[in-house]
Amino acid sequence: MKDGAMRTVFLALALFAAPTVLIAQEAARYVSAKDLAAKVAETKDGLVNVTIPTGPGAQVLIARRDRTGLVEVHARLADEFIVQAGAAVVLVGGRVEGGAETAPGERRGGEIAGGTRYPVGPGDVLWIPAGQPHQVIVPAGGSFTYIVAKYEAKPAS
Known part of the structure; x- marks a missing residue:
């Protein structure tokens, strides 16, 4: 093989092999529905929230409210x-x-x-952009359980 062709073969092998070397071997994380329900079975002052195991850079919680929450604004999430x-x-x-x-x-x-009122129930999904005020309003005597995934806001491209 000529030197140029040999370099091309080595470069191609390096490019295809590199991604497999860089993949981190991380264990999966599992929490059963039963365990999630147990984590939010009791509230304190009408609220409980528990972090759900996730991977790096992710933030996911399960929350239960038995009363209306405070107004919240997250500038970056x-x-x-x-x-x-x-x-x-x-x-x-x-x-x-x-x-x-x-x-x-x-x-x-x-x-x-x-603001806009969104009535929500089981199976519904609601996205709230960073910087938007929001408040969860729970009817008297009611209870509301939901998963919250938090995402860092990225500038528009």
Whole structure:
């Protein structure tokens, strides 16, 4: 083989072999529906949320509310709700009046003026973009269980 052809063969082998070397061997994570339900069986002050095991860079929680939550605004995180049980209305958008910053990029409390009401129940999915005020409104005597996947906001390309 000529030197140029030999280099091409070695380069091709290196390119195809490299991805298999870089793949991390990570164990799968499993939590049964029964275990998830047990984690949110009891609330404290009308709320419980528990982190669900995920991979690097992901944040997923299961939450149960037995009463209406505070207004929340996450400057850098979008939320995706996947409803498991119960019913609620999620108020999204509008303008927050009052409230306070509880951590960098996080606000809680106050009231939402305007916004859109989304009635949600089991099987429903609701995406809430970063920076949008939102509040979970649980009917009196009701309960609402949902999975929340949090995504870091990326600038539009």
